[in-house]
Amino acid sequence: MLRTFRLAVCALSAVTALVSTGAVAGESRVPKPAITIENPGKCVAPVDEMRRNHMDMLKHTRDKTLREGVRGMKTSLNGCIECHASKKTGSVLGNENFCQSCHSYAAVSLDCWSCHQPKANFKATGALPAGHDSPTGNASTAGAKQ
Amino acid sequence: MTERNQTEKNSDKSTAARRNFIGAVAAAGGLAAIAPGIHLVQVSQANTPPRPAGEAASKAVRWGMLIDTTKCSSGCNDCVTACATENGINETVKDARQGSQWIRKIDIKEVKTGRSHSLPMMCQHCANPPCVDVCPTGASMKRADGIVLVDRHICIGCRYCMMACPYKARSFVHQPLTDQNPEVPRGQGCVESCTFCVHRIDKGQQPACVETCTKAGHNAMLFGDLNDPNSEIARRVAQVTTTQVRADLKLDLGVRYQGI
Amino acid sequence: MKIEQYTPAEERLFYILLAFGGLVSVIGLGAAYYMEHFGHVVSGMTNQVFWGLPHVFGIFLIVAASGVLNVASIGSVFGKKVYKPRAPLSGLLAIIMLAAGLFIIMLDLGRADRVLIAATHVNLTSVFGWNMIFYPVFFGVVGLYLWTLMDRRMHGYSKAVGVSAFIWRLAMTTGTGSIFGFVVARQAYQSAILAPMFIIMSFAWGLAVFLLVQRSMYAWNNMELHPSVRQRLKNLLAIFIAAVFYFVVVYHLTNIYYAKETAFEHFILVSGGIFPVLFWGGYIVLGTLLPLFLLYHPAIWPKSGSVCAASILTIIGGFCLLYVFIIGGQAFPLDMFPGMEVSSTFFDGVVGTYTPSLPEILLSLGGLGVGFTLTVVGVRVLHFLPQDDLAKLQDAGHAFD
Numbered sequence: 001m002l003r004t005f006r007l008a009v010c011a012l013s014a015v016t017a018l019v020s021t022g023a024v025a026g027e028s029r030v031p032k033p034a035i036t037i038e039n040p041g042k043c044v045a046p047v048d049e050m051r052r053n054h055m056d057m058l059k060h061t062r063d064k065t066l067r068e069g070v071r072g073m074k075t076s077l078n079g080c081i082e083c084h085a086s087k088k089t090g091s092v093l094g095n096e097n098f099c100q101s102c103h104s105y106a107a108v109s110l111d112c113w114s115c116h117q118p119k120a121n122f123k124a125t126g127a128l129p130a131g132h133d134s135p136t137g138n139a140s141t142a143g144a145k146q
Numbered sequence: 147m148t149e150r151n152q153t154e155k156n157s158d159k160s161t162a163a164r165r166n167f168i169g170a171v172a173a174a175g176g177l178a179a180i181a182p183g184i185h186l187v188q189v190s191q192a193n194t195p196p197r198p199a200g201e202a203a204s205k206a207v208r209w210g211m212l213i214d215t216t217k218c219s220s221g222c223n224d225c226v227t228a229c230a231t232e233n234g235i236n237e238t239v240k241d242a243r244q245g246s247q248w249i250r251k252i253d254i255k256e257v258k259t260g261r262s263h264s265l266p267m268m269c270q271h272c273a274n275p276p277c278v279d280v281c282p283t284g285a286s287m288k289r290a291d292g293i294v295l296v297d298r299h300i301c302i303g304c305r306y307c308m309m310a311c312p313y314k315a316r317s318f319v320h321q322p323l324t325d326q327n328p329e330v331p332r333g334q335g336c337v338e339s340c341t342f343c344v345h346r347i348d349k350g351q352q353p354a355c356v357e358t359c360t361k362a363g364h365n366a367m368l369f370g371d372l373n374d375p376n377s378e379i380a381r382r383v384a385q386v387t388t389t390q391v392r393a394d395l396k397l398d399l400g401v402r403y404q405g406i
Numbered sequence: 407m408k409i410e411q412y413t414p415a416e417e418r419l420f421y422i423l424l425a426f427g428g429l430v431s432v433i434g435l436g437a438a439y440y441m442e443h444f445g446h447v448v449s450g451m452t453n454q455v456f457w458g459l460p461h462v463f464g465i466f467l468i469v470a471a472s473g474v475l476n477v478a479s480i481g482s483v484f485g486k487k488v489y490k491p492r493a494p495l496s497g498l499l500a501i502i503m504l505a506a507g508l509f510i511i512m513l514d515l516g517r518a519d520r521v522l523i524a525a526t527h528v529n530l531t532s533v534f535g536w537n538m539i540f541y542p543v544f545f546g547v548v549g550l551y552l553w554t555l556m557d558r559r560m561h562g563y564s565k566a567v568g569v570s571a572f573i574w575r576l577a578m579t580t581g582t583g584s585i586f587g588f589v590v591a592r593q594a595y596q597s598a599i600l601a602p603m604f605i606i607m608s609f610a611w612g613l614a615v616f617l618l619v620q621r622s623m624y625a626w627n628n629m630e631l632h633p634s635v636r637q638r639l640k641n642l643l644a645i646f647i648a649a650v651f652y653f654v655v656v657y658h659l660t661n662i663y664y665a666k667e668t669a670f671e672h673f674i675l676v677s678g679g680i681f682p683v684l685f686w687g688g689y690i691v692l693g694t695l696l697p698l699f700l701l702y703h704p705a706i707w708p709k710s711g712s713v714c715a716a717s718i719l720t721i722i723g724g725f726c727l728l729y730v731f732i733i734g735g736q737a738f739p740l741d742m743f744p745g746m747e748v749s750s751t752f753f754d755g756v757v758g759t760y761t762p763s764l765p766e767i768l769l770s771l772g773g774l775g776v777g778f779t780l781t782v783v784g785v786r787v788l789h790f791l792p793q794d795d796l797a798k799l800q801d802a803g804h805a806f807d
Contacts, residue, residue, distance in 0.1 A: 241452065254743050314453075336516055
């Protein structure tokens, strides 16, 4: 019994050692996040602060804006998207792109995008939802322009 | 209660004064910068300057809508289309009963007399909203200026608010969405409803449905601050008989109807 | 504690039952995941009828969970001796059924992944919000109650904790009834009678479930319930069934009397398709008249199986009543413009239709599976078989009070 336990401990520490040396040497099986900063130097706060606190900043803004109606705050999710969306795909989502690549690496789930639009400058098409019959044709552009 | 009324009144005064001042400044600035493309109607209705950055919605304001059913024609769907475009309600659903409708046209006919009307129905933005009362998490909420919203960050999708709403104004999103408009987040598993186009109001614009109805020349919808005695909507509401749907519930609605 | 010896056949049966219950539960979980992944578009629920079969099953289990504790309460709160040996089983079933009911309701949420938010953000003006407090405390109080029953050192507290559990359970079911009672918008609800009605429904359904579980356990152990105990329990069930019937009659009579509600009553009782069928055939005939007949007919009730059949019928009747109440109440269109004919693109003025889809059915059955599995494990691990001290009963000449 004791012997099996000792064996197991040995095996486990060997594996741990292998994994940690691999990580130190940058040979981890998990690829590093591919972060391309499209507009460097224009962020609302220094990189270190953003890395540590972006979630709190976003949450603070979200509650202030939605529940109290405060607009034009320094941080905003749409602000992040406008700046950080990939020039190729226009989105912050996708394995190579700003939000998702880092979140995949850190294994932190991203819940923003089930509701928010991840693409910069996106304009939804004005197709009528199901169930609406439109006898008067498409008057759709009137309301959408600002 | 009395204390709250007192402070409300006080802030009422000061905010009204500030709003008048801001209004004057905005009007002066606006005249100089006005683009030729903007319709006069909009200027006459734009009694609502954008709220400055960093300022919270004010209790002194009570956003409201007046719908003149005598000018609303059956078969016209302009407001519905405008809403769908503005808010990105564009998903196709197999079963129409599972689709979202923030605003819909209702045709009503008095059974005895045959007198009929057509009217848009949407969230009535109650002062005492049952949806806010029943929401277990507080996701269903009323903003200081009377706009009833769903905080989808904490909505768990229980649908109790839909049970509580007397106007069937709320829809549950039955499927994943991808084509949202950036300013109007909405998604699967949460309940949603008309927001009075809160993102537009905060910029000093009219809700999409009202703007479209006016631009198309129907003039059946009027939007503004019910608390501001100088606003057009407050003056109209003071002059003509208006109806609140299911007034028996005493929910003190933000949307009023004229002509039914 | 003595470890019971099971025969190999019993052992095998136990694992078969366990596997069966586990399988049904896992399928239920899978169905919930499927619904979460694709959205409720794969369910039969719509924006007209948005509470469906899962809510019928979940609310039935939550209501019956409170009622099944009644057996313990009669023993410890009201001091009836014949109910005391049944208290541990009653408490165990209460916890299990509440867990099973919540399993269904929580997994049906649009954002089941956020279920913790329901605990961290509680809106105290919401009846649902109250229930978020009622349920966990119920688990705690009933758990404590079981402890006082099982641990000799704690026996002294058993009465006090039993009374707390009794009061808490009444409050909790008041909360369940008030989920509907506080809804002003719909004609089926907004009635104060719903709170006591749900409490009395919990008595009937809970006792029916208890009798079924007790009978299965007795059959497993080749035991027979003492006839006088059996008579007492069947009379209690009959009284509860009759009491539910009384509340249902009063609820519908008041509605029929109000002119504004007559259209709704006509819909539920006469013209509403499936709803009158389920109400009259399911609830009135199968769920009320037939069990009362079985329980009171002098030639039938003493026969083996009659109480069991009456319990099953009571449960079926309960499901029918809840289905009519929850689904029927949503299917009837909202009356926004009294005296007007209404039409729109959003089915205003149109009766809502609802057909449960497979995932919903599987999720609902999955909840029952969870309850079944936990019960099988619970009654095997814990020695909760209600054992009557027959000598004492006979000495007392069947006067158990």
